[in-house]
Amino acid sequence: MSDATCPGGGSTAGGGPCPRDRHLTANYARQPVNFVRGLGARLWDAEGHEYLDLQTGLAVNSVGHCHPAVVEAIAAQSAQLIHVGNLFYTDPMVRLSARLAEASKLGDGTKVFFTNSGTEAVEAALKCARKRRRAGTIVSVHRGFHGRTYGALSATPQESKQAPFAPLVPGFVAVEPTAEAITAAVDGGTAAVILETVQGESGVYPLPAEVLRAARAACDAHGAALVFDEIQCGLGRTGHLWGWEDSGVVPDAVTVAKALAGGLPIGALVAGPAMADVFEPGDHGSTFAGGPVQCAAGLAVLDVVGDPELLAAVRAAGERLSERLRDLPAVTEVRGRGYMQAIELDGIDAFALVGRALQEQRLVLNATSPSTLRLLPPLTIDPADLDEATTRLAALLS
Numbered sequence: 340m341s342d343a344t345c346p347g348g349g350s351t352a353g354g355g356p357c358p359r360d361r362h363l364t365a366n367y368a369r370q371p372v373n374f375v376r377g378l379g380a381r382l383w384d385a386e387g388h389e390y391l392d393l394q395t396g397l398a399v400n401s402v403g404h405c406h407p408a409v410v411e412a413i414a415a416q417s418a419q420l421i422h423v424g425n426l427f428y429t430d431p432m433v434r435l436s437a438r439l440a441e442a443s444k445l446g447d448g449t450k451v452f453f454t455n456s457g458t459e460a461v462e463a464a465l466k467c468a469r470k471r472r473r474a475g476t477i478v479s480v481h482r483g484f485h486g487r488t489y490g491a492l493s494a495t496p497q498e499s500k501q502a503p504f505a506p507l508v509p510g511f512v513a514v515e516p517t518a519e520a521i522t523a524a525v526d527g528g529t530a531a532v533i534l535e536t537v538q539g540e541s542g543v544y545p546l547p548a549e550v551l552r553a554a555r556a557a558c559d560a561h562g563a564a565l566v567f568d569e570i571q572c573g574l575g576r577t578g579h580l581w582g583w584e585d586s587g588v589v590p591d592a593v594t595v596a597k598a599l600a601g602g603l604p605i606g607a608l609v610a611g612p613a614m615a616d617v618f619e620p621g622d623h624g625s626t627f628a629g630g631p632v633q634c635a636a637g638l639a640v641l642d643v644v645g646d647p648e649l650l651a652a653v654r655a656a657g658e659r660l661s662e663r664l665r666d667l668p669a670v671t672e673v674r675g676r677g678y679m680q681a682i683e684l685d686g687i688d689a690f691a692l693v694g695r696a697l698q699e700q701r702l703v704l705n706a707t708s709p710s711t712l713r714l715l716p717p718l719t720i721d722p723a724d725l726d727e728a729t730t731r732l733a734a735l736l737s
C-alpha cells in the first residue's frame with residue numbers, strides 16, 4: 340500500500356484513520372513511511388526515497404542494515420537447520436554461548452541462557468536472582484527501562500508504563516539512581532540490583548561510575564546479585580563492548596539483546612560465576628531461544644562489534660559527534676558516549692521534529708520525550724554520513 344492512501348500520515352499525524360492501521364493494535368505511534376530495503380546506514384521507502392538511519396530499529400542494526408556477513412550467516416544456516424529446540428545441541432548455540440561468556444569478562448564458569456528478546460533476558464535474570472535468594476526484593480532505579488513483560492515492567496519505575504497494568508509483581512523497590520539511595524535500599528533481603536549503565540529508553544543518561552561502584556559494594560556487603568542491563572548500551576554502542584568497562588566494576592550477570600543478532604529476535608542472560616549454576620533442568624525455558632539461525636547471525640555480529648579498531652573508531656567519532664551536536668541551534672545539552680547520544684532541545688517539539696526529519700531531510704531519528712532526541716547510528720556508519728546527518732539536523736533546527 341502506498342503512502343498516498345494515508346494522506347498526512349494517517350492516524351499518527353492527525354490525518355484521520357489509515358487503512359494500514361485497521362488490523363494493527365494502536366500501541367505504536369508509527370510514522371507514515373513504508374520501508375522496503377536497507378543497506379548499511381541507508382533505508383529506502385516504497386516510493387524510492389533514500390534515508391539516513393540514525394535510529395537503527397532502536398539500537399538493533401548496529402552493524403548496519405543487511406550486513407553481508409549477517410546475510411551470509413542467515414542464508415547458510417537457514418539452508419542447513421532452522422529449528423531443533425533446546426533438548427539438543429547445535430553448533431551455533433554452543434559457539435555463541437562461549438563467545439558471549441568470554442566477551443563478557445565476568446569470569447571462569449560464566450554461562451548463558453538464551454531468550455528471544457530483551458524483556459525475556461531480564462525475566463531470566465530476575466528469576467535467577469529470586470531463585471538464588473528466595474523471595475528476595477529486586478531493586479531498580481528511576482528512569483530505568485527493562486522491558487514490558489510483568490517482571491521487567493515491575494523493574495521499570497515509569498508511571499506511564501506501569502500504571503495501566505497494575506497490580507505489578509510484588510517485591511520490587513525503585514530508588515533514585517544515586518550511590519546513597521542504592522546503598523540504603525540494599526539489605527540481606529535483596530535478591531538483585533538491576534541497572535542500565537547508560538539509561539537508554541529514558542533519554543541516554545550514563546550512570547556515574549560512583550553509582551555503579553556503590554551498587555557493587557552494596558551487593559557484595561549483602562550477598563545480592565548485581566545485574567547490568569546492557570540490552571541497549573552494550574555490544575559496542577558506547578565505543579566499548581560494555582557500558583561498565585570504564586568504571587572498573589564487574590557485575591554478576593548481564594542481559595543482552597537488541598543488536599546481538601543483527602535484527603533477528605534474540606536475547607541472552609550472561610550469568611557470571613555467582614549466578615551461572617542457579618538454574619537446573621525444568622527451572623526455566625523457551626521454545627525458540629538459542630535457535631541456530633539467530634545464533635549464527637549473533638556470531639557474525641560479534642565478529643564485527645568486537646573488533647577493537649571499530650570500537651576505537653566509534654569512541655573517536657562519537658566525540659566528534661557530541662561536539663557537532665553541541666554546536667547545533669536550539670541544543671541545550673548533549674548526553675551520551677560513542678554512538679549512543681541524546682540532545683535536549685529548547686522550544687522545539689522533538690516528536691514533531693522526528694516527523695519533519697523523515698519527510699524533509701530523509702533522516703531517521705527518535706525522540707524519547709517532547710524535548711529529547713536520541714541518536715543511535717550504526718557502529719559501521721561512514722563518518723562522512725554522520726557529518727551529513729548532522730548537517731541535515733542543523734537545517735531542521737535553524
Ligand SMILES: *Cc1c(COP(=O)(O)O)cnc(C)c1O
Pocket residue numbers: 456457458459461484485486487535539540568569570571572596597
Ligand atoms: C529495549 C530494552 C529492553 C527490552 O527489550 P525487548 O527486546 O524490547 O523486550 C530491556 N532493557 C533495555 C535496557 C532496553 O533498551
